[in-house]
Amino acid sequence: MTEVNLGEEIVFWFSGGLAVLGALGLILSRKAVHSALWVALTMINLAVLYVANSAPFLGMVQVVVYTGAVMMLFLFVLMVVGVDSSDSLIETLKGQRLVAIVLAVGLAILLVAGIGAGLTDVVPVGLDEANGVDGGNVQGIARLLFTDYLVAFEVTSALLITAALGAMVLAHRERWLPRASQEELSKARFTGTGHPGNLPSSGTYARHNAVDTPALLPDGSPSAQSIPGPLVARGDVRPVDHHDVEQIESLDGGSK
Amino acid sequence: MTGSQFGVFGIDPWWLVLLKALAIFVMLVLLTLFTIWWERRVVSRMQNRIGPNRVGPFGLLQSLMDGFKLALKEEIIPKAAHVGVYWIAPVISATAAFLAFAVIPFGPTVSIFGVETPLQLTDFPVSVLYVLAIASIGIYGIVLAGWSSGSTYPLLGGLRSSAQMISYEIAMGMSFVAVFLYAGSMSTSEIITAQEPIWFAVILLPSFLIYVTSMVGETNRAPFDLPEAEGELVGGFHTEYSSLKFAMFFLAEYINMVTVSALATTLFLGGWLAPWPISLWESANTGWWPLLWWLIKVQIFIFVFIWLRATLPRLRYDQFMKFGWKVLIPASIVWIMIVAAARVLRNDIELSNRQLLIAGAIVIAVLLVGSWFAQGALDRREAARKFIRDEIESRPFEPMAGGFPVPPMPGQQAVLTTRRSTIPVVQQEAIDG
Numbered sequence: 001m002t003e004v005n006l007g008e009e010i011v012f013w014f015s016g017g018l019a020v021l022g023a024l025g026l027i028l029s030r031k032a033v034h035s036a037l038w039v040a041l042t043m044i045n046l047a048v049l050y051v052a053n054s055a056p057f058l059g060m061v062q063v064v065v066y067t068g069a070v071m072m073l074f075l076f077v078l079m080v081v082g083v084d085s086s087d088s089l090i091e092t093l094k095g096q097r098l099v100a101i102v103l104a105v106g107l108a109i110l111l112v113a114g115i116g117a118g119l120t121d122v123v124p125v126g127l128d129e130a131n132g133v134d135g136g137n138v139q140g141i142a143r144l145l146f147t148d149y150l151v152a153f154e155v156t157s158a159l160l161i162t163a164a165l166g167a168m169v170l171a172h173r174e175r176w177l178p179r180a181s182q183e184e185l186s187k188a189r190f191t192g193t194g195h196p197g198n199l200p201s202s203g204t205y206a207r208h209n210a211v212d213t214p215a216l217l218p219d220g221s222p223s224a225q226s227i228p229g230p231l232v233a234r235g236d237v238r239p240v241d242h243h244d245v246e247q248i249e250s251l252d253g254g255s256k
Numbered sequence: 257m258t259g260s261q262f263g264v265f266g267i268d269p270w271w272l273v274l275l276k277a278l279a280i281f282v283m284l285v286l287l288t289l290f291t292i293w294w295e296r297r298v299v300s301r302m303q304n305r306i307g308p309n310r311v312g313p314f315g316l317l318q319s320l321m322d323g324f325k326l327a328l329k330e331e332i333i334p335k336a337a338h339v340g341v342y343w344i345a346p347v348i349s350a351t352a353a354f355l356a357f358a359v360i361p362f363g364p365t366v367s368i369f370g371v372e373t374p375l376q377l378t379d380f381p382v383s384v385l386y387v388l389a390i391a392s393i394g395i396y397g398i399v400l401a402g403w404s405s406g407s408t409y410p411l412l413g414g415l416r417s418s419a420q421m422i423s424y425e426i427a428m429g430m431s432f433v434a435v436f437l438y439a440g441s442m443s444t445s446e447i448i449t450a451q452e453p454i455w456f457a458v459i460l461l462p463s464f465l466i467y468v469t470s471m472v473g474e475t476n477r478a479p480f481d482l483p484e485a486e487g488e489l490v491g492g493f494h495t496e497y498s499s500l501k502f503a504m505f506f507l508a509e510y511i512n513m514v515t516v517s518a519l520a521t522t523l524f525l526g527g528w529l530a531p532w533p534i535s536l537w538e539s540a541n542t543g544w545w546p547l548l549w550w551l552i553k554v555q556i557f558i559f560v561f562i563w564l565r566a567t568l569p570r571l572r573y574d575q576f577m578k579f580g581w582k583v584l585i586p587a588s589i590v591w592i593m594i595v596a597a598a599r600v601l602r603n604d605i606e607l608s609n610r611q612l613l614i615a616g617a618i619v620i621a622v623l624l625v626g627s628w629f630a631q632g633a634l635d636r637r638e639a640a641r642k643f644i645r646d647e648i649e650s651r652p653f654e655p656m657a658g659g660f661p662v663p664p665m666p667g668q669q670a671v672l673t674t675r676r677s678t679i680p681v682v683q684q685e686a687i688d689g
Contacts, residue, residue, distance in 0.1 A: 033403065037341070040396065047389075056382045063389035064429075071399065071418055078403070078415070138381050138442065176665060177648065178641040 011052045019045035032077040040070045054127040057138045200226040212238045265379045265445075272368060276377045280357050288510040292319040295562045302566040323503060331499035336406025345404060346497065346504035349397025353511035356390040359383035360518045361445050363528045363546035375528070375547065376445060383444045384432055387519055388425065391474065395421045397508065398476075398483065398493045405496035413492025416573065417476060417483030423580040424473035424480075430588035431467040434460045434595045435523050448527035457524035462591045464524045466584055468560075471516040473580065475509065477561055479568035480576060517557035518550075525553050 022042030026035045043066035050059035134140040145153050180188070190196045200215045200223050212231055214222035222240050224232070231237055268276070293308065293316055300307030308315035333342065363375035380386070395418055402414015436442055438460065439450035447456075457464040473480040484492030494505045521527055528546030529535065531553075539545070571579070601612070653668040655661060664670040 034341075037400075044393070056380055057385070060382045060385035060389045064385065064392055067389070067392040067396070068422055068425075071395065071422065074399065074403075075415065075418065078411075136381055177645060 008052060011048065015045040015048040015052070018042075019049070033074065036070055036074045036077055039073065040067060043067070043070065054131055055137060057141055195225065202226045202228075210238070212236055214238070214240065216240065265374065265376075268373050269371065272371055272373060273377070275368070276373075277358075280377060281354065284354060284357060284511050284514065285507075287514050288507055289319045289323070290316075291510050291513065291558055292322075294558070295565070298559065298562045299566045302563075326503045326506075327500045329499045331501070332496075334406055334496050337496065338404040338406065341400050341404035343501075345397050345401035346501040346508075347397075348400065349394060349508040350504040350511075352390050352394035352397065353508040353515065356387045356394075356515045357511075357518070359386055359444050360515070360522060361448055361527055362550050363544065364541060366544060374445065379443050379445045382442045384436075384442050384447070384519075384523070387515070388429060388432075391512075391515075392421075392425060394508070394512070397505075401497065401505070402493040405493075407496050409489045409491075410493050410495045413483045413485075413489045413495070416489075417493060419577070420476070420480070420482060420580075421474055423577060424470040424584075427466055427580060427584035427588055428470040428474055430585065430592060431463040431470065432523065433588075433592050434463040437592075437595055437599055444522050444527070447523060448529065451526040451529060455524060455526040455529075460524070460595070462587070463595075464520075466588050466591070467520060467524065470580075470584060471520060472561065472564065473576075475512045475516055475561075477509075477513065478565035479570050481570060482573055482576060485570060513558060513561055514554065517554045517561070520557055521550060521553040 019042045022038045022040075022045065025038030026042070029035050029038060044063060047059040047062040047066075050056075050062060131137045131140055134143050202211045202213055202215060211228060214224070214237060215226035217223050220240075220242075222237075227237050296318070297307040297315070308318035311317040311321050333339070358377045359379055361374070361376040361379070365372055365374045367373075398421075399414045399418045402410040402412070402417070405411070435447060435456055438456060439447040441447060441450070476483050483489070484494065486492075489495070494502055497505060528541075528550040530537070530540035530546065530549050534540050534549070540549075598612075648665050649668070651665075651668070653664045653670060655670075
């Protein structure tokens with residue numbers, strides 16, 4: 001085994017611990033959004049471990065790619081599951097939680113034992129030699145990607161492009177008519193039957209600012225356009241208090 | 257990371273590392289205070305006002321006083337807020353803003369208390385990617401602030417800013433690629449030394465323009481300040497924040513401005529290298545002088561930020577997204593292909609400048625002829641579009657076209673049918689006779 005210096009050991013236990021904490025948090029939190037945040041913690045700590053293992057390129061790409069990925073997860077949670085959703089605690093399959101825990105612990109023991117046993121006799125070449133072949137970590141990755149693993153690299157990119165195209169096809173909506181240009185929309189707005197600009201806002205009358213208070217026209221009569229249609233239909237429009245109008249006139253010196 | 261080329265980094269004594277980190281922190285805070293004052297003065301001047309001029313000489317201490325006031329104000333936390341995330345969001349934002357500056361070079365090797373050291377906290381082979389990574393962590397602050405406020409406008413602002421920053425980060429990352437190709441490195445200090453004869457802003461002008469555009473989008477500044485569009489979203493993601501937490505978002509925004517400006521300076525304007533007339537002076541690039549050139553270049557970028565804010569109205573959201581995805585990203589891809597092809601031609605095939613120029617002229621001629629044909633095709637498509645629209649709109653609506661009940665096409669008017677039950681009894685009797 002190669003010797004590990006103190007700094008590396010501190011980084012390993014600190015970041016490794018945080019990564020495991022993030023993974024546990026992912027499983028144990030009730031809210032889907034919190035789970036997504038725990039994933040982000042795990043990913044960033046894995047990146048720190050990569051950098052500590054002399055793979056700076058992988059570490060940085062890990063952060064750039066996975067923070068974006070977790071962000072997407074976050075958005076999916078918001079859009080599909082809802083802003084404030086949380087898991088229910090009722091088990092639909094009886095005893096599944098216990099079985100899952102037993103199996104997970106068993107798998108973990110199997111992996112640790114298997115990988116541990118497999119690696120005891122391996123003599124590491126050393127990171128400096130591995131990175132030194134092409135004069136640096138980045139150059140080494142670049143050479144491997146563009147020579148030995150070129151086909152795998154290109155196939156992966158084709159797969160990703162296919163996925164993106166698939167998403168576009170699924171989200172595609174057939175247009176019946178060519179899209180109206182800004183000029184056409186503007187003409188339609190002014191030649192059509194509707195109101196060309198913003199409707200007068202409600203509640204401009206001095207004493208009230210609720211939406212059920214109509215705006216007053218210059219002659220003191222209420223403007224029907226300033227009240228939302230459903231309120232008018234329900235008969236929920238606040239009547240104008242003519243006493244108020246007169247009072248304001250008197251404040252203004254009686255001029256209309 | 258102890259490559260031979262990074263020999264000057266990572267060997268500083270611990271007190272010097274602390275000193276540099278502290279100096280960067282203090283400089284960023286001071287630059288923030290200065291930038292807020294500078295922005296208010298410049299915008300005022302452009303609007304025929306004077307701006308803050310009461311506190312301190314020329315009003316320079318105004319933003320310091322505003323900062324004190326902001327920190328001492330009452331803090332209001334909404335009842336619906338998710339408290340843990342609500343607390344951590346401004347911390348993420350501000351921390352990420354400070355972290356990115358660790359790899360920005362301010363100058364060449366100088367002597368500090370007898371130790372020869374570069375004017376840069378640290379550097380490693382992928383420094384520029386590190387800045388990108390930190391920037392994408394910084395987005396979390398904004399998105400989480402929007403989500404955790406438990407309120408609609410902040411949520412919309414947070415979602416907008418995540419979409420915006422992810423989109424513009426792609427264009428930004430692509431504008432770096434040409435620089436990496438020419439510098440042969442992703443470390444900030446090596447990129448600067450690679451610009452010794454000529455700046456990358458000159459030979460890689462399209463990359464520079466794409467970067468400058470996307471850096472405005474990345475920092476949420478006008479005319480791309482849609483996440484905090486006050487006419488639509490009140491304050492956007494920070495609507496529900498007050499007091500010190502709001503101040504941290506404010507700080508993060510201004511530090512981010514300085515960071516992207518510093519990155520633009522490093523990648524395209526030669527970092528701390530002296531500009532042309534000064535570079536004739538022999539010792540222009542030695543000692544502490546480069547710190548001054550660096551500061552001037554960064555301040556020019558910040559002035560451009562302010563100038564844009566005073567001049568341009570905010571973009572509509574769909575136009576902004578369309579610009580990012582349909583203009584900036586394809587343009588960067590095409591430009592990267594051109595740069596890569598030019599590099600291969602230069603390195604592998606012996607081409608003289610004359611042959612390169614002739615090849616360029618042929619390409620431009622082909623593009624011109626192609627654009628003429630493309631214009632013809634566009635005109636024909638426009639005519640066809642108009643024809644279809646007129647055709648459909650002029651056709652009367654057939655409720656039973658093809659023998660089936662069908663809805664009206666857009667532009668057609670459905671015939672309103674009346675149900676007997678909705679007609680008043682008096683009219684029913686009149687109809688029935």
